[in-house]
Amino acid sequence: MCGIFGSIGFPPDPGCIDIVAHRGPDGRGWRVFDSPAGPVALGHRRLAIIDMSDNGLQPMADPSGRYQLVFNGEIYNYIELRDELRAQGVAFTTESDSEVLLLAYIHWGESALARLRGMFAFIIWDDLAKRFFAARDRYGIKPLYFVANAQGIGFASEIKQLLELPGIPRALNLARAHDFLANGISDHTAETFFAGILQLRGGESALIDLSAGRVSAPVVRRWHAVALPDIAPISERDAADRFRALLSDSVRLHLRADVPVGSCLSGGLDSSSIVCLMAQMLTASSAGLHTVSACYEDKSVDEKPFMDAVVERTGARAHFIFPRAEDVFQRASDITWHQDEPFGSTSIFAQWCVFEEARKAGIKVMLDGQGADEILAGYHSLFPVYLAELARSFRLRELARVMRDRQSTHGQSLLLQIARLGFSLAPEGLKANVRRTHRGQMQHGWMATEALAALSRQPTALQTAAESLGLAAPKDIAGYCLVMAHASNMPMLLHWEDRNSMAHSIEARVPFLDPPLVDFALALGNQHKLVGADTKRVLRRAMADILPPEVSQRRDKLGFATPEEAWFRGPLRHLVLDGVERTLRLLPGLLDPAGVRRLATDILDGRKPFDFALWRIVSLGLWAERFRVSLR
Known part of the structure; x- marks a missing residue:
């Protein structure tokens, strides 16, 4: 895991790599090359995980010196690829996965990308052909942004690096701000919150030919x-x-490291599965299995009993932290700086605290359960879609059974389920009208401004996410899983985890996003995902013999939650209101002041149900302040 930078045409500036020293405190590399189109600069900050020697320093050149690589990530199957390349006559001089990536690209060309099992964002400069090539792993686990103006093009691991380049504005992207405020979604298109700064999507590459x-x-x-x-x-x-x-094979590969490896543990099905498999694989001679968990005194969001069950089952060395309300705003500016963009809830603060504790414990690699919900339909919000599929296929007995299970297990009334089912079965035109009406109601409230009015008539954020990958808006469970894994939920969650982990110089790994596992999961029918009131049925059955039964049989889902509602209505009330005023002051004209203030006080006083939109409004202002963003 590292931080990388590459630029063409711009005056070479090592500051563009030094600003992300947190991504790589173990080494620094910087080289400048000549091209017919101006200077080409490559920079690298190293976090040493595999091959701790100086052989892993970058930019890394092939023996001829023609190709130069800067690389962020890990190639987990590098040993197998190295053996395959050696059998074809390729010679190696190091034990690093970086060299395997470089020589695989030289040997197989761009087709090498499909052979990689790992997370990566890299740049390769061909100094003979004067070609600049960049690529990102298929799910976007590792970030790569780019920007262009009349002076040149820049690529980087974090947006803040690109803001160091001359002539790059700090203007708000209204469309992305709208989707974030209205729907709580980001990273669902190539655009960022900064107008003009883009990202390569997961599974994309970029080529720039400078030979002319x-x-x-x-x-x-x-x-x-x-x-x-x-x-x-x-x-x-x-x-x-x-x-x-x-999954076992993926965890085995994700344990490859020359430094201590631990895991996040929430007490949910996903992270608990990872921890239990790790416990089976780690030997007595290893440093032992460390877990880090966030806990709360508020029992409505606390999962410590489930964490304790996993720790008792595995013998893990557990580290428990208790994120405090009073620390949210003390850390908010720093978290915002590392995130580069606004973030959706205070759960990102809790995740920050987990990685902070992992660093204190000396754990340099942390596995996590991200991805299982997306590939296995783990969100309860998908049940109306599932019920609609049952209704369309006239599986009415099963439909009735699922609805009864949902009522008895989750307390969802039959009337509410029928209403949601009716909406799911409605013609697309009617559903579009209902969504427009809902967004229009928001426009008549706190988002009723000229800046955002036209955007309320655009396609939904989910539709935008699907269309950005050439897909139709999802209508069934298979479609939702595909879009969530590639375009909506997953890219956003991976963004937050990458920045939080790298802020503490920790490499976060996600075994559920191993390509063979993802391909298999996405091709499973609904009967392996949603059964009765259960989600992720295949994972429950697969792990039944090693998970504590209280975990494998859990039917509730908290996610990575914090007691945000209690915090906001209690000790953080005045800071939340101050945050609302900050946003109104720094981004005048974006939101309706009276509507926003009314929304905030209604929520904080309990006249309206709690809404995470309140934090999103606050987060937007924190971001505008930290990055000196203007509305235009």
């Missing part, structure tokens, strides 16, 4: 196609066995 002596726009293309898979018929037992084998 001019800087042209990057040719961006998808190297990993995103498409609905064919649903594979498979028995419940075989599906569970296959899933267990694939």
Whole structure:
């Protein structure tokens, strides 16, 4: 895990790599090359994880010196790829996965990308052909941003690096601000909150040919196609066995490191599965299994009993932290600076605290359960979609059984379920009208401004996310899983985790996003994901023999929650109101002042149900202040 930078045409500035020293405190590299279109600079900050020697320093050159690599991430199957390349006559001089990546690209070209099991964002400069190539892993686990103006093009791991380049404005992207405020979503398109600064999406590459002596726009293309898979018929037992084998193999690969490895543990099904598999694989001679968890005195969001069950089952060395309300705003500015963009809730603060504790414990690599909800339909919000599928296929007995299970297990009234089912079954035109009406009501309130009015008539954020990858808006569970994994939920969650972990010089790894596992999961039918009131059925069955039963049989889902409602209505009330005023002051004209103030006081006084939009308004102002962002 590292921080990288590459620029073409701009005056070379090492400050663009030093500003992300937190991403790589173990080494620094900087080189400048000549090209017919001006200087090409490559920079690297190293976080040493595999091959701790200086052999892993970057930029890394091949033996001829023609190709130069800067790379952020890990290639987990580098040992197998190195053996394959050696069998074809390729010689190696180091033990690093970086060299495997570089020589694989030279040997196989861009087709090497499909062979990689890992997380990566990298740049390769071909000094002979004068070609600049960049790529990002298929799910976007590792970030890569770019920007262009009349002076040149820059690529970087974090947006703040690009803001160091001359002539780059700090203007708000209204469309992305609208989607964030209205829907709580970000990273669902190539655009960022900064107008003009883009990101390569997961599974994309960019090529810039400088041989003609001019800087042209990057040719961006998808190297990993995103498409609905064919649903594979498979028995419940075989599906569970296959899933267990694939997840076990992924965890085995994700444990490859020359430094201590631990795991986040929330007490949920996903992270608990990772921890239990790690416990089976780590040997007595290893440093031991460390887990880090966030806990709360507020029992409505506390999962410590489930964490304790996993710790007792595995013998892990557990580290428990208790994030405090009074620390939220003390840390908010620093978290915002590391995140580069506004973030959706105070759960990001809690995650920050987890990685902070991991660093104190000397854990340099942390595994996490991100991704399982997206590939296995783990969100309870998907049940109306599932019910609609049952209704369309006239599986009415199963439909009634699921609704009764939802009522008895989660307290959802049959009337509410029927209403949501009716909406899911409604014609698309009617649903679009209802959504527009809902957004219009928001426009008549706190978002009723000229700046945002036109955006309320645009497609929904989910539709925008799907269309950005050439997909139709999802209508069934398979479609929702595909879009969530590639375009909506997952890119946003990975963004937050990358910045929080790297802020503390820790590499976060996500075994559920191993390509063979993802491909298998996305091709499973609904009967392996949603059964009765259960989500992620195949994972529950696959892990039943090693998970504590109180975890494997959990039907509730908290996510990575904080007692945000109690905090805001209690000790943080005045700071939240101050945050609302900050946003109104720094971004005048974006929101309706009277509407925002009314929304805030109604929520804080309990006249309206709690709404995470309140934090999003505050977060937008914190970001505008920290990055000196203007509305235009």
